[in-house]
């Protein structure tokens with residue numbers, strides 16, 4: 001367990017609405033003191049973290065770990081390594097594994113693997129419908145009893161409105177959130193990128209914003225009808241932000257997330273048939289990008305999720321139309337978020353809140369932030385640290401990211417999960433750890 | 437110019453250079469011995485993953501007129517669906533020491549992909565719904581031969597603009613050369629944001645044709661539409677979107693008609709008009725060989741000087 005006195009750090013704790021310079025005393029993995037005037041303990045390793053941020057461990061409520069089924073892309077082992085390298089101590093894998101996580105046996109398998117690795121908290125999201133086929137809802141009760149934290153058919157929308165309605169109604173019994181992958185499939189058609197300037201210039205079939213907007217409205221309307229809790233995954237359009245904002249104003253129980261690529265990139269990134277920028281929903285226009293940032297600022301968007309979607313080179317080095325959707329994101333999310341801070345669009349506290357308290361509230365998690373007596377769960381961030389994204393620099397098993405070759409600024413330099421150091425870029429914490 | 441992937445990647449000067457070179461080759465085609473030794477010893481591989489007798493023949497003819505050897509591979513869609521790896525196939529062929537790939541493929545960007553993964557020059561002979569640059573170049577060649585230039589010309593393109601790579605390439609090429617371009621067709625076949633390419637959109641064919649110097653009719657490809665039909669019937673299409681004498685009335689008196697072929701006679705184009713003195717359709721076919729000779733020569737001899 002870790003014993004260390006972190007001092008001179010900027011403590012950013014959205015759970016307790018604090019952003020102050022102070023110290024954190026961790027003893028045997030537990031927080032013994034936190035704040036501006038914690039006395040320095042005797043005979044304790046001390047780390048001066050001047051200029052660094054210390055935040056509760058980040059939470060990603062939307063990622064893909066590919067195990068079971070596609071271990072050549074990612075495993076729970078490599079995926080959690082990628083997570084802690086990105087500052088995340090809690091991650092929620094989506095159920096579209098092979099087979100999909102639609103029954104307690106699979107949920108248990110994932111949890112067992114995660115426990116064996118013991119590097120980060122893995123909270124599985126189970127499928128809404130059996131086999132993610134959109135027909136019959138899964139055993140919500142049994143799945144929750146076995147460790148599932150929410151339900152989603154991510155990867156595919158629940159096509160039939162009545163099935164979505166049933167799921168929202170049934171969720172009331174278990175007070176769980178239903179996560180919507182909002183995509184009107186017929187409108188999306190054979191589209192592979194945003195319908196707009198680039199779809200014309202590249203001669204690729206486009207997906208109109210309306211494909212997302214219509215579905216967002218449908219599910220919000222169903223949440224309103226049922227009083228169920230709805231969460232919209234990977235919001236990418238201006239209109240969707242507006243629909244969600246209005247629904248929140250009239251009291252609908254709806255939350256949503258966006259992913260870093262939707263506030264960092266536009267459709268221009270696919271030029272040259274760059275399959276590394278192919279994803280679903282597709283990268284949109286500058287207007288949409290700015291609306292997403294606006295939604296983050298005004299609280300319409302509750303959290304930033306990575307939608308970490310590993311794919312091997314086999315799925316990406318092919319004709320654009322055949323290439324798989326998705327990019328990895330666990331290790332680039334924080335630096336891309338910090339870019340918003342540097343641009344003056346978000347305060348550090350707001351940004352960290354989108355990565356911690358925001359997702360925690362969506363999932364009703366019982367996290368308290370930095371409190372004396374709690375097990376240490378935190379990340380040390382150097383907002384000035386620069387690094388170049390290269391295949392060698394990534395911990396994920398896959399390297400499918402449009403940020404390859406880009407220099408990013410700001411990153412997690414150490415991550416503490418469950419009182420132990422699970423990532424230590426410069427080896428600064430290793431001397432403070434005592435195995436017990 | 438290392439590859440010919442699309443008109444989008446070409447500068448105006450490059451297009452003009454190709455047209456000039458094609459002019460010289462057209463003259464060769466008029467000679468009793470229609471062959472020059474320019475590409476002797478070179479091997480051009482035609483990779484056609486989509487059926488197209490005309491384009492394939494035209495490329496083969498062009499290569500042979502330049503004394504190059506040609507190999508043609510036609511693959512049906514089914515073998516691609518079986519998971520045949522395009523990059524791998526091409527790398528294997530390249531390992532047999534070939535000099536140039538001409539590729540037609542149902543997936544947009546396929547030619548770009550091959551260009552990225554092999555060092556060989558690549559000519560895009562049509563990719564998905566994206567581009568068909570040599571068709572656009574031969575259309576421009578035909579227009580230039582007829583009118584002498586492009587300045588002040590109004591060109592109307594009629595039909596399925598959405599699925600037509602010819603339309604996409606034509607618009608970009610004509611725009612770069614200084615002509616005005618207007619498109620018309622059923623609303624379902626006019627892609628949103630087409631104005632990005634520099635074309636004006638008209639919903640009335642008569643309006644589009646009004647004052648036009650040249651009208652390019654596109655082939656209706658019902659097989660490309662999949663699922664829901666994009667227009668109610670062939671009869672309705674012919675009545676409202678085809679080029680017939682009463683529509684042609686609206687164009688300039690000397691206006692000419694073009695068509696990338698093969699024509700659905702009586703659908704997009706009146707059968708008699710297709711054969712009339714105003715039709716440049718066969719000139720386009722001749723221009724095709726000359727333009728493709730020009731492109732092959734420019735790509736392959738440019739490599740020589742490296």
Ligand SMILES: [Zn+2]
Nearest residue numbers: 154155181233
């Ligand atoms: Zn999704």
